[in-house]
Amino acid sequence: MSASSIGATDQLATPPIGPKPLVAEVGGGRLGDIWRAISRNRKAVAGLLLLLVFVVVSIFPGQIAPDDPTAQTYPPALGPSWHHLLGTTSLRQDIFSQLIFGTRLSLVIALAVGAIATVLAVLIGVSAAYLGGIADGILSLVTDVILVLPIFPLIIVITAYRKNSGLFMLIIVLGVLGWSYGARQLRSQALSLRTREFLESARVRGERRLYVILFEILPTMTSLIVATFLGSALYAVLAAAGLQFIGLGDPNSQSWGTMLYWAQSNEALFAGMPWWALAPGICLALLGAAFALLNYAFDEISSPALRVRKLERSRIPGRLPSPADTTPAVAPDRSVLKVEGLSVAYATDAGPVVAVDNVDLDVGRGEFLAIVGESGCGKSTLLYAIARLLGAPLPGEIIGGRVLFQGQDLVLLEERELRRVRWRDLSVVMQSAMNALNPVLTVAEQMRDACRAHSKMSKAEIEERSREVLRLVSIDPVHLHSYPHQLSGGMRQRAMIAMALLFTPDLVIMDEPTSALDVVAQRSLMVQIKELQERLGFAVIFVTHDMSLVSHFSDRLLVMYAGQVAELSSTRELFDRPRHPYSQGLLEAFPSIRGPKVRLLGIPGSPPDLAHPPAGCRFAPRCAHVQPRCTEGEVPLSTVNGSVVRCVLAEEGH
Amino acid sequence: MRFVLRRLGFFLVTLWAAITANFVIPRLMPGNPALAMMSRYRGHINPQALHALEIAFGVKTHQSLLSAYFTYLGNVFRGHLGISLTFFPDPVLHDVLQALPWTLALIGSTTILAFVLGTLIGLVGAWRRGGILDSVLPPIFVITSAFPYFWLAMLSIWLFSLKLGWLPQSGGYDIIDTPAWSWHFIHDAVVHSILPALTILVTSIGGWILTMRNNAISVLTEDYVRMARAKGLSPWRVMWTYAGRNAILPNLTGFAMSLGFVVSGAILVEFVFNYPGVGWMFLQSVENQDYALMQGLFLIIVLAVLTAILAADAATALLDPRTRDVR
Numbered sequence: 012m013s014a015s016s017i018g019a020t021d022q023l024a025t026p027p028i029g030p031k032p033l034v035a036e037v038g039g040g041r042l043g044d045i046w047r048a049i050s051r052n053r054k055a056v057a058g059l060l061l062l063l064v065f066v067v068v069s070i071f072p073g074q075i076a077p078d079d080p081t082a083q084t085y086p087p088a089l090g091p092s093w094h095h096l097l098g099t100t101s102l103r104q105d106i107f108s109q110l111i112f113g114t115r116l117s118l119v120i121a122l123a124v125g126a127i128a129t130v131l132a133v134l135i136g137v138s139a140a141y142l143g144g145i146a147d148g149i150l151s152l153v154t155d156v157i158l159v160l161p162i163f164p165l166i167i168v169i170t171a172y173r174k175n176s177g178l179f180m181l182i183i184v185l186g187v188l189g190w191s192y193g194a195r196q197l198r199s200q201a202l203s204l205r206t207r208e209f210l211e212s213a214r215v216r217g218e219r220r221l222y223v224i225l226f227e228i229l230p231t232m233t234s235l236i237v238a239t240f241l242g243s244a245l246y247a248v249l250a251a252a253g254l255q256f257i258g259l260g261d262p263n264s265q266s267w268g269t270m271l272y273w274a275q276s277n278e279a280l281f282a283g284m285p286w287w288a289l290a291p292g293i294c295l296a297l298l299g300a301a302f303a304l305l306n307y308a309f310d311e312i313s314s315p316a317l318r319v320r321k322l323e324r325s326r327i328p329g330r331l332p333s334p335a336d337t338t339p340a341v342a343p344d345r346s347v348l349k350v351e352g353l354s355v356a357y358a359t360d361a362g363p364v365v366a367v368d369n370v371d372l373d374v375g376r377g378e379f380l381a382i383v384g385e386s387g388c389g390k391s392t393l394l395y396a397i398a399r400l401l402g403a404p405l406p407g408e409i410i411g412g413r414v415l416f417q418g419q420d421l422v423l424l425e426e427r428e429l430r431r432v433r434w435r436d437l438s439v440v441m442q443s444a445m446n447a448l449n450p451v452l453t454v455a456e457q458m459r460d461a462c463r464a465h466s467k468m469s470k471a472e473i474e475e476r477s478r479e480v481l482r483l484v485s486i487d488p489v490h491l492h493s494y495p496h497q498l499s500g501g502m503r504q505r506a507m508i509a510m511a512l513l514f515t516p517d518l519v520i521m522d523e524p525t526s527a528l529d530v531v532a533q534r535s536l537m538v539q540i541k542e543l544q545e546r547l548g549f550a551v552i553f554v555t556h557d558m559s560l561v562s563h564f565s566d567r568l569l570v571m572y573a574g575q576v577a578e579l580s581s582t583r584e585l586f587d588r589p590r591h592p593y594s595q596g597l598l599e600a601f602p603s604i605r606g607p608k609v610r611l612l613g614i615p616g617s618p619p620d621l622a623h624p625p626a627g628c629r630f631a632p633r634c635a636h637v638q639p640r641c642t643e644g645e646v647p648l649s650t651v652n653g654s655v656v657r658c659v660l661a662e663e664g665h
Numbered sequence: 666m667r668f669v670l671r672r673l674g675f676f677l678v679t680l681w682a683a684i685t686a687n688f689v690i691p692r693l694m695p696g697n698p699a700l701a702m703m704s705r706y707r708g709h710i711n712p713q714a715l716h717a718l719e720i721a722f723g724v725k726t727h728q729s730l731l732s733a734y735f736t737y738l739g740n741v742f743r744g745h746l747g748i749s750l751t752f753f754p755d756p757v758l759h760d761v762l763q764a765l766p767w768t769l770a771l772i773g774s775t776t777i778l779a780f781v782l783g784t785l786i787g788l789v790g791a792w793r794r795g796g797i798l799d800s801v802l803p804p805i806f807v808i809t810s811a812f813p814y815f816w817l818a819m820l821s822i823w824l825f826s827l828k829l830g831w832l833p834q835s836g837g838y839d840i841i842d843t844p845a846w847s848w849h850f851i852h853d854a855v856v857h858s859i860l861p862a863l864t865i866l867v868t869s870i871g872g873w874i875l876t877m878r879n880n881a882i883s884v885l886t887e888d889y890v891r892m893a894r895a896k897g898l899s900p901w902r903v904m905w906t907y908a909g910r911n912a913i914l915p916n917l918t919g920f921a922m923s924l925g926f927v928v929s930g931a932i933l934v935e936f937v938f939n940y941p942g943v944g945w946m947f948l949q950s951v952e953n954q955d956y957a958l959m960q961g962l963f964l965i966i967v968l969a970v971l972t973a974i975l976a977a978d979a980a981t982a983l984l985d986p987r988t989r990d991v992r
Contacts, residue, residue, distance in 0.1 A: 054804065156679045158922055159974055163929030164947065164966050165686065171951040171959060172694045192922065245811060246926075252813050253933050257948055271816065275937075280823040288823075292816035299811030307807045310879065400891050426900070433897030446888035451910050451985055460906070461896045494986040510896075 048312040051360075055312070058304030065298055069115040078108040080265055090283070097286040102273065109270055110290050116266035117248060117298060120182060124247030127186025129193060129240040136197030137224060137232075140204075151198065158191040163250055170259045177261060181254065185247050193239030200235050204228055238309045245302035252295050267291035322358040322408050327365060347517050347550045348374040348397070353412035353422075355389075355396045364622045366392045366407055368574040371648075374518065374550050379541070381565035381582070382554045383597065387618055389574040390554045391522055397421070397552070398439055398520050399429055416518070435465045438511035440521040444503035448495035454481075454506050455491045461513055480509040483543060501532045508540065512547065519544075521553045525560065537564055558597050562586060570594045573619050573629040580654030590656040592634045628658070636660060668988040672978040676971050683967040687960045688737050691722045700724055702750065702956055710748050718747050718957060741964070747957030751950055757961035760946065765965060767837050768942035771858050772931040775865045776973075779927075780920055782866075783873025787916075788909050790874065791881030803878060806871030814930030818864045818937035825860055832860050835939040861938045869927045876919045881912040910984060917981045921974040928970055943969075 049055040068075055085099045092098070097106035139150035166184055173180065229236070254260050255268025258276075262269060270291040274280070279287035355367040366389045374380050382390045392407055397414050399421050401407045414421040417436060421429065441447035449457055458477040462468050468476065478488035484505040495503055504524060511519050521540075525533040541564045544551055555561055561568070561582075568585045570578040570593060578591040589595045596614035616633040619625055625632055627642035634641070640659055648657050703724050706715060717740055718724075720733050728736065740746075746757035790799040826834035838853045884890065885908055893907040932944030939945060943962055950958035982988045 054807075152675075152678065155675065156682050159679055159925060159970065160683060161925040161928050161966050161970050163925070164932065164963050165683075167932075167947070167951060168687075168959060168963050169690060171954070171956070172691060195922075249811075249813055250929070253815060253929070256813075256815055256933065257936060257951070259951070271819075275819065280819060281827060285823065288816075288819055292813060292820065295816065296808070296812045299813070300808040303807045303811040304804075307803070307875070395891075398895060400895055402891070402894075430897040430899070433895060435897070439892070439895040441888050441892060443888065447892045449889040449893070449907050449911070450987060451914075452906065453986075460893070460898055460902065464896060464898050464902070494990075496987050497990065 049308065052308045052312060054304045055308035058301045058308060061297060061301035062305070065114055065118055065301065068111060069118045072112045072115060075111050078105040080104065080109040080112040091286060097290050098284060100273065100277070100279070100284060100287050102277070106270075106284075106286055106290060109265065110267070110294060112265040113267045113270055113291065114294070116178070116264060117251070117268070117295065120178070120185070120251045120266075121244040121248045121298065121302070123182045124185040124189060124251075125240045125244030127182070128189040128243035128247075129236060131186070131190035132193030132197055132239050132243075133229070133236060135190065136194035137201045137228060139194070140198045140201030141224060141228070147198075151195075154191045154194045154198070157188065158195060162188045163253065166250065166254065167257075167259065170254060178264070181251060181260065185250055186243075189243045189246055189250075193235075193243060197232060197235055197239065200232055201228060204231060234309055234312060238306055241302050241306040241309065245299055245306065248295060248299050248302065267295050322356055322363055322410075324356075324363070324410060327356055327363045327410065346373045346375050347378075347416070348372075348552075349413075349415040350397060351413045351415070353393065353396055353414060354410050355392050355401065355407040356410045357407045359622065361622055365410070365624075366574050366621055367396060369412070370571075370576055372569055372576070372579065374552060375566075376517075377544070377548045377550055378567070379544060379551045379553065379565045380567050380569060381561040382552065382569045382571060383556065383558050383561070384571035384577075385618055386556055388571045389621075390571050392574075393571070394520055394522050394552065394554050398437065399424070400439065430464070433465075434461050434511075434516065435514045436516050437518050437520070438514070438516045440508055440511050440519060440524045442523045443527045444495070444507040445500070445527065447507055448503060450495055453492050453494050454498075454510075458491075458510055458513060461510065465514065476513060477509075480512050481506065483512060484509045484539060501528055501536070504528060504536060505539075508536075508543075512543065512549075515547050516549055518550045518552070521551060523555050524553075526555070526557070533560060537561075540564070558600075570597065573624060574621055575629060576648065576655065576657060577630065578654065578656045578658075580656075584652075584654055588654075590651060590654055590661045591630075591658045592636050592660075593630050596633075668982055669979065672975060676975050679971055680967065683964060684738065684741055685734075687741075687963065688721070688734060691956065702954055705750060706748065710754065714748055717745055721747060721960070722956060746961035746964070749950075749958040750955040751946075751953045751958055757958050760958060761943070761961050761965050764941060764943045764946045764962070765969075767940065768931075768935070768944065769969070770854075771861060771935075771940065771942060772865065772928065772944075773969075773973075775862045776869065776924070776927055776931075779866050779870040780873050783870045784877045784913060784916055786870075787874040787877025788881050788904065788912060791878045791885060791912075792904050792908065794882070799878070803875060806874050809867060810869075810871035810875070812868050813933075814864065814868050815933035815937050817868055818861065818934045821860050821864050822937070833857050834860075837941040857940075861934050861940055864934050865927070865931050868930060872923055872926075873916070873920075877912060877916045880915045881908055884908050884912040887911070914981060914985050917977045917984075921977045924970050924973055928966060932966075 049059070081104070083102055083104055085105060087099060087102070090098050097110065099105055100109075135150055135154060139147045139154070142150075166188060169184055170181070251260070251266075252268035252271070255264075255266055256271045256275065258272055260266065260269055260272075262272065268291075271288060274284070274288040274291070277284075277287075279285065350370060350372045353367060353370045354365060356363045356365045368389075370393055372380070382393065384390050392401070395401050396407065396409055399414075401409070409422055412422065417432065419432075421432070424432070448454070452460075455474070455477055458480075459470075459473050462473045462476065474491075477491055481488045481491060486502055486505050486509065490498060490502065490506070495506075498506060504527065508524065524540075525536050528536060537560065540551070543549075553561060553565065558568075565582045568578075568580060568582050569576060570585070570591060572591075572593050578585065578589070578594045580590070585594060586598065589598055593614070600614065614633055619629055619632065625642070627644055628634070628637075628646045631637045631641040638659065646657050646659055648655050649661055650656075651661050703715075703718065703722070706718060720728065720736050720740070744758045746761070749755045749757050749760050752760050786798070786802065790796070790802060793799055822834045825831050833856060837857050838850060889911075890903060890907050893903040898907075932947060934940070935942045935944035936948045943965060947959060947962040947966070950956075950962060
């Protein structure tokens with residue numbers, strides 16, 4: 012239905028952040044998955060049932076209709092009665108029987124036109140995307156021209172020259188002119204698929220083009236192809252009925268549009284035969300609705316963002332309603348943030364998934380705390396839970412715990428109260444400034460927004476402050492009035508950091524702010540962040556998957572695994588004496604510049620599915636030192652020499 | 666600027682395609698159907714006008730196809746669209762221009778209204794995910810957008826004119842009136858336009874609501890919307906300047922693409938209401954086999970749709986700085 016839904020699907024298929032299980036359940040497009048998704052979607056079931064009724068009626072009209080639809084043997088213009096359920100026409104026919112027999116033609120036109128238009132759309136859309144270059148240019152231009160030309164008047168022009176030219180001609184004309192919308196969508200999806208890895212590998216394997224298109228590209232586009240079919244079928248139903256209604260169809264054919272034509276020309280509504288005009292219209296609307304409902308449902312299925320899921324808290328295992336906390340909601344003076352027992356769950360089709368499980372941490376004034384872990388370990392979710400920014404595309408809910416900041420529990424605050432804290436005292440820097448800066452506003456406008464929300468600064472003061480923070484991150488203030496797309500990647504990232512410093516907050520939360528940059532730019536940005544932090548005295552929570560990046564900058568490191576704290580300790584200590592086998596694995600995964608040459612070891616296996624976490628230690632399945640007691644029960648955190656570790660071996664000084 | 670120029674180029678290509686279709690279609694039909702029409706003109710119009718019609722419909726011209734084509738293009742651009750049979754001996758252009766204001770007023774304003782309202786409702790629905798607006802309206806509008814326009818037109822006449830007697834059932838104004846710029850006439854015209862306008866509004870608004878809702882839902886997952894929340898902006902500001910302004914961009918493209926569909930439905934609505942606009946006249950010309958008038962009206966419909974698309978493009982360029990930069 013919407014051109015944009017394709018783009019949305021692509022983004023959702025590979026979200027930059029967020030727990031793994033969410034990614035896996037996105038409708039892939041294979042037939043089996045689609046069928047399962049349909050049977051779960053109420054709109055799809057309703058549409059399918061409706062369509063089924065019409066199909067049955069169109070196959071067995073003789074068995075269902077009480078009379079011959081062409082017989083003109085009844086008294087004219089009767090009202091509804093037991094003999095004539097919907098009355099008779101002024102032409103002495105039985106309306107109900109006409110209606111039943113009219114089903115077939117509408118359905119045949121819908122299905123045939125849908126089929127022709129879909130085949131053409133696939134052929135043209137996919138070849139345009141796959142051939143590229145001039146061929147793509149020409150095919151796309153033709154597609155766009157046919158798309159914006161008012162097709163229905165054009166069809167009228169064509170049929171006006173060939174009145175009563177029959178069903179076949181009608182289907183061909185509607186089909187040949189109705190493919191453009193689908194072709195456009197299919198082309199853009201095929202374009203986005205072209206660069207996917209599995210296709211690259213098919214090309215490298217030297218498979219034939221046709222084979223690649225038929226067996227690699229088309230199956231992944233099933234849901235869009237079905238949507239194209241449904242969309243063009245709906246259009247065919249309405250267009251054909253319109254043509255028949257104005258007398259451009261065969262006036263002797265049995266169809267709903269023709270019934271409406273006769274009803275209109277005999278003024279059925281004014282002459283007391285309302286059902287003559289009402290019934291075929293209702294049938295058209297129902298058939299159209301069947302296609303529209305299915306189409307809409309497919310839109311939902313192919314872009315899961317359109318569905319709303321409810322988090323069923325009762326289904327979260329081993330979690331009772333937390334007892335009222337009695338300790339005062341005040342963080343000790345030396346820390347700016349204190350997180351206690353924070354847990355976050357996501358609603359998925361398979362039930363709730365706990366992505367952050369009972370995390371405790373604290374950040375001191377001016378401290379630099381780094382959170383590291385593989386992607387999908389819940390570090391971004393933790394970050395956005397702390398900042399109270401969960402919601403699409405991270406639709407998690409905080410299911411327990413406290414976030415103490417400036418003497419109040421952020422978890423309990425209303426959005427209105429939160430706004431007073433945001434940006435003045437707690438700001439956020441996101442992974443990709445490309446996506447985090449509003450593309451339609453200049454940097455200056457986005458800074459002004461923040462200033463206006465939290466201060467009574469004048470226009471001149473805002474301008475001056477904006478220039479000042481840009482200079483802080485070494486951007487020439489001439490760029491202040493640029494749009495984000497006019498800046499380089501590094502500059503955008505710096506501009507976002509500048510924006511975060513507008514009010515010199517107590518705490519800046521950073522979600523992999525350097526991962527979109529090259530190695531050299533990464534370094535210099537890190538050095539700058541550290542410098543600013545020391546100069547301005549704000550605390551930083553810095554999330555990254557790159558342990559080596561933060562090793563020289565962070566005061567403490569928090570290693571997360573599968574939604575839990577694995578180890579929390581000073582950076583020095585963790586690098587010198589990693590206590591958790593997972594931390595050891597992470598350290599062995601990158602080379603030391605000065606140290607002796609050693610073989611690099613990764614960590615075998617991959618993180619567990621959080622929907623079904625392993626019993627006991629979650630790292631046990633991948634751990635080289637696993638013991639029977641590791642899997643016997645939840646492993647608690649233990650404190651060893653100031654480090655916090657979740658491992659049964661930790662206390663033995665492993 | 667490049668964006669606007671490119672869209673202007675597209676405008677011209679599409680217009681050219683429509684004009685060419687006009688030239689080609691009658692020539693493709695077996696046993697040129699325009700022949701019959703031509704015999705009705707003979708002796709009634711001057712030879713020059715007759716010759717122009719012969720070129721337009723490919724009737725026994727001695728010219729080569731190519732030179733006939735260029736003569737035809739020249740005629741179209743000078744506004745020589747032939748003589749109408751239905752309103753003999755009016756030039757086609759004269760009739761077209763007479764019908765156009767009615768259609769622009771009715772369909773133009775209704776379509777803009779439907780687009781604006783639908784976009785607003787769609788945005789608010791997406792913003793309040795799972796709210797009443799969001800859970801009730803989409804399914805309803807999925808179904809109403811599948812209604813045949815003309816059937817809803819018939820239904821509304823039956824209900825509001827016949828049964829309830831609230832509004833006039835057909836025409837653009839009372840037959841005892843004569844068109845003039847008087848309050849009395851304008852009031853009359855407005856009263857006559859309410860039912861057709863409502864019909865078009867009800868059937869077309871659903872599409873805008875649904876596409877805007879879906880756009881807005883995917884825009885709401887963007888980082889810049891979360892960033893706006895992190896900045897502590899008011900929900901109002903986040904919804905309009907961050908979510909809305911970005912979500913409306915694909916909706917403007919959608920507007921351009923679905924306009925043809927709306928106009929098609931509107932033609933039938935005019936027909937049912939006997940509304941004296943382009944659509945009604947178009948179907949009259951079809952019935953009378955007045956091909957010259959029919960083709961002239963088809964061109965004006967294409968021109969109107971393309972102009973509206975160009976306007977949507979201009980709005981896109983205005984709202985999206987990325988399209989303004991030469992790349």
